[in-house]
Every structure is written in C-alpha cells, then in structure tokens.
Amino acid sequence: MRVRDDRCIGCKRCFPYCPMGRIQILRRHEKIPGRVYIEIDQDKCTDCGMCYRAKVCPVNALYQPAEPWPREVRAVLSNPLIEYKGSQVPGRGTEEMKTNDVTGRFRPGEVGVGIELGRPGVGAYFRDVEIVAKMLAPLGYEFAEENPVTQFMSDRKMGKLRDDVLNERAVSAIIEGKCKLESLPKVLEAIKKAAEKVDTVFSVEIISKVPPEGEVPIIPILKKLGYWYSINSKNNVGLGEPQFKFYDNQG
Amino acid sequence: MTHSLHRRGDRESLKDDFVVIGCPATGVNKKGSAPKTREYLRIAYTHGPINEGDMKTGNIYNTTIDDILARVTDGTIVQVTYDSREKVVALLKELKEKRPGISITVSGVTDIVQEMMYEAGLGRIHTVEYSMGTWGKTERLPEYDVLKITTMCGHAMIANDLVGKMLRDIKKGRRTVEEACLEMAKACTCGNFNLTRAAKLLREMLPYYVVNRY
Numbered sequence: 326m327r328v329r330d331d332r333c334i335g336c337k338r339c340f341p342y343c344p345m346g347r348i349q350i351l352r353r354h355e356k357i358p359g360r361v362y363i364e365i366d367q368d369k370c371t372d373c374g375m376c377y378r379a380k381v382c383p384v385n386a387l388y389q390p391a392e393p394w395p396r397e398v399r400a401v402l403s404n405p406l407i408e409y410k411g412s413q414v415p416g417r418g419t420e421e422m423k424t425n426d427v428t429g430r431f432r433p434g435e436v437g438v439g440i441e442l443g444r445p446g447v448g449a450y451f452r453d454v455e456i457v458a459k460m461l462a463p464l465g466y467e468f469a470e471e472n473p474v475t476q477f478m479s480d481r482k483m484g485k486l487r488d489d490v491l492n493e494r495a496v497s498a499i500i501e502g503k504c505k506l507e508s509l510p511k512v513l514e515a516i517k518k519a520a521e522k523v524d525t526v527f528s529v530e531i532i533s534k535v536p537p538e539g540e541v542p543i544i545p546i547l548k549k550l551g552y553w554y555s556i557n558s559k560n561n562v563g564l565g566e567p568q569f570k571f572y573d574n575q576g
Numbered sequence: 577m578t579h580s581l582h583r584r585g586d587r588e589s590l591k592d593d594f595v596v597i598g599c600p601a602t603g604v605n606k607k608g609s610a611p612k613t614r615e616y617l618r619i620a621y622t623h624g625p626i627n628e629g630d631m632k633t634g635n636i637y638n639t640t641i642d643d644i645l646a647r648v649t650d651g652t653i654v655q656v657t658y659d660s661r662e663k664v665v666a667l668l669k670e671l672k673e674k675r676p677g678i679s680i681t682v683s684g685v686t687d688i689v690q691e692m693m694y695e696a697g698l699g700r701i702h703t704v705e706y707s708m709g710t711w712g713k714t715e716r717l718p719e720y721d722v723l724k725i726t727t728m729c730g731h732a733m734i735a736n737d738l739v740g741k742m743l744r745d746i747k748k749g750r751r752t753v754e755e756a757c758l759e760m761a762k763a764c765t766c767g768n769f770n771l772t773r774a775a776k777l778l779r780e781m782l783p784y785y786v787v788n789r790y
Binding site: 379405420425439441471497529541543552553 | 678710
C-alpha cells in the first residue's frame with residue numbers, strides 16, 4: 326500500500342486499521358510548506374489493503390499499485406479478497422478438512438497438521454516460513470499440493486522456498502499438509518524446535534477423521550505428550566455429497 | 577485455510593459463538609455448486625445469523641444479502657455466524673432434511689457442537705480440526721482480552737489497535753458499543769465476526785480502560 330504524498334494530510338486516521346500495527350512514519354513535505362504526510366514502511370507492509378478498505382482517508386491518499394513478482398505474493402497471501410489461482414480458494418490456504426467428507430483428503434491413520442506463521446496479527450516473512458518447512462520435510466510430512474506456500478517451494482523434498490520470496494512478508498502464511506498418525510510425535514517435536522528459531526508467532530492446527538466409534542486417535546497422543554489443544558474446534562458435519570467412502574462397511 | 581479456528585476465550589465466552597461454513601469441493605462437486613451454495617445461504621439466513629458473508633464479496637454489514645447471493649459462483653465459500661446454540665440446531669435440522677449437497681463445517685466448542693449434531697440427528701462429527709494455540713514469539717501478542725476480539729477474524733483484518741480505538745471512542749462518547757462492533761465487523765470481510773460476543777467483550781473491557789482526556 327502506498328500514500329500519495331501530495332494528498333495525504335497526516336491525519337493518522339488510517340493508523341489503527343493497520344493489522345501490522347504502527348508501520349507508518351510522519352514526514353514533512355518538501356514542496357508544500359507546513360504539510361505533513363505519512364509514509365508506510367514498505368518492508369513491513371503486507372499489502373493487505375485493510376487501510377484502503379476502511380474508507381477512512383478523507384483525501385483519498387491511499388492506493389495499491391499493481392506489484393511485480395515477488396512483491397505480489399504479499400497481497401495474494403494477505404488480502405482476503407484476492408484468490409490464489411493455484412488453490413482455487415480465496416484466502417491463504419486450501420479447503421483442507423472443510424470438504425473431507427467428499428474428498429477423503431484426511432483418512433483414518435492420517436493427521437492433517439497446519440502451521441500458520443504470523444497468526445494472529447503479527448505477520449511473517451517467508452524466511453521464517455522456510456525454517457518451519459525445512460524442519461518438517463525430512464519427517465514424511467506431505468505438503469498440500471494446492472497450498473500457496475507449497476507452490477512457492479523450489480525443492481519440496483527439502484522444504485526449500487524460492488530465494489526471491491524469502492524476504493517477502495504476509496499477514497500470515499500457512500504451511501498445510503499431513504503425516505501418518507505414528508509420525509505425529511516427531512512432527513510436533515520439530516514444530517516445537519522451529520518455534521525457538523522463528524522471529525514471529527505461529528498458530529498450529531491438527532486434523533483427524535473422527536472414527537465411527539471410540540476416541541479421536543490424536544487425542545491420546547496429545548495428552549500423553551502434554552500438548553495443549555483448544556476446547557473449540559472446526560467440525561465437518563458430514564453433509565457433503567457424494568460422500569467419500571472411508572470404510573468398507575460404510576453405507 | 578482455517579479462518580474460523582483459533583478463536584480465543586474460555587468456555588463461557590465461546591459457548592454462544594458458532595461459524596457455519598458452506599464449502600464446495602474442488603474436483604468433486606464444485607462444478608455447478610453455485611445454486612447449492614445459494615440454497616445453503618438462503619436457508620442459513622432464515623435462522624437469524626448475526627453475520628453472514630463471502631470473503632470475496634463482503635458480509636451483510638458492508639453489502640447486502642441480495643448482493644452476496646447474486647455474486648455466488650461455483651466454488652464460492654460462504655460463512656454464517658450465529659450467537660445462539662438453538663439457531664444452529666434448527667439450521668442443522670433443516671440442512672439434514674434439504675441437503676444442499678456442499679460440505680458444511682461448524683466451528684465452536686467441540687462438545688457443544690457434538691451435542692448439537694446429535695440433536696439434529698447427524699450423529700458423530702465427521703472430521704475435527706483442533707487449535708493447538710500460538711507458538712513462537714508469543715510476547716509479541718497483544719493482551720488476551722484484545723485477542724478474544726481480534727481472533728474472531730481469522731484473516732487478522734481487525735487490527736489490535738482498532739480495538740483500542742473503539743474503546744477510546746466509546747469512552748469519549750463518539751460511538752456506542754454496537755457502533756464499535758459494526759465498525760469491526762466491516763473489517764472482517766468473510767462474516768466470521770460475532771457482534772454479540774464482541775459487544776459483551778467490549779463491555780467487560782471498558783471498566784479497565786482509562787482515557788486520558790487532557
């Protein structure tokens with residue numbers, strides 16, 4: 326996001342709308358005496374467009390130019406109104422478990438694990454995304470094909486991202502994929518180690534097919550290893566059609 | 577992505593907070609899904625949501641339900657937010673009967689969602705996704721009360737500073753609590769923001785917030 330310095334009056338009304346916090350500085354205009362304008366730190370700005378959409382600028386000074394690669398990935402990942410063509414889903418990730426009842430993406434014995442760097446509201450550089458991806462890659466973690474971060478990888482076996490995106494930044498960027506249930510402890514251990522190395526926060530999510538009977542298989546693992554999980558969750562209620570057949574005796 | 581997950585709060589704060597998402601599946605039933613998604617939205621709207629939207633079009637506070645319905649295409653993912661358990665049970669019962677055909681997820685307190693599904697005759701949860709919280713440099717996060725509000729927008733479009741500004745505006749008499757919630761709801765394009773819960777949270781925060789007037 327940019328500011329037209331000949332229009333901006335430095336009123337600061339856009340400041341509280343920025344999800345990245347105080348990333349603006351006030352400057353004195355060189356040609357207009359007494360005029361102060363704001364300048365947005367282009368390294369920290371994620372081009373999410375929130376300040377523009379808030380419609381609070383009284384002089385219409387904010388604008389979003391079309392950005393060339395690699396900067397264009399900022400808006401693709403940060404502006405929820407923009408759809409990433411690779412995933413065919415608006416937003417930063419994939420359909421993941423939302424459509425598991427018809428896709429069978431996460432089957433019994435498999436666990437979906439997502440790591441959303443920068444969330445909530447801190448932001449992340451892709452160099453931090455790569456740190457996590459590299460730690461997951463050797464563990465049999467299968468990156469989701471249609472996920473934007475996966476698409477930005479130059480070497481999926483290593484979890485290596487393209488060099489030209491590493492210094493780009495997004496409000497958040499999510500690594501999505503799955504592993505075998507028996508690999509879950511070492512995947513979580515790797516994520517725990519990655520948490521010490523990244524220069525941001527990340528939110529972790531875990532997906533499981535719920536069996537027709539008995540406990541959700543990931544729960545005893547989380548309890549045994551002492552991992553916290555929230556009382557609230559996202560739940561596929563199984564109303565999609567046609568239903569994916571998970572079990573031989575399924576009707 | 578998981579924009580309805582990772583909402584922060586205890587059971588008391590989350591017990592009347594539900595996001596019901598309608599999502600067609602790429603490669604399975606996405607083609608020709610627009611009428612099914614419209615049917616889901618139409619049914620959902622009759623059960624009195626507090627918010628409803630499509631992330632590419634907006635929510636009912638920055639456009640109209642007619643506009644949202646008109647702009648549904650094959651592949652559109654829609655979000656409907658409720659502030660009452662009873663409304664969601666009634667919705668699930670109708671969806672079970674009319675079966676629009678797209679996948680439906682309900683985000684909320686897990687055991688409450690499971691009970692609602694049993695009441696609606698849907699049986700066990702099909703697939704579950706849990707939040708394992710926030711890891712890394714958590715010292716950079718704002719205070720927990722602010723997070724309870726901002727995490728209602730999974731895309732983080734409700735800035736931490738916006739919550740502070742809303743509290744200041746309310747204290748200074750510039751906005752009511754309801755107007756502040758509306759302003760934040762506009763920022764969360766998808767329609768995941770629960771205005772009823774936000775109003776309650778803001779009212780709880782107000783006594784602890786001191787405005788320097790001079």
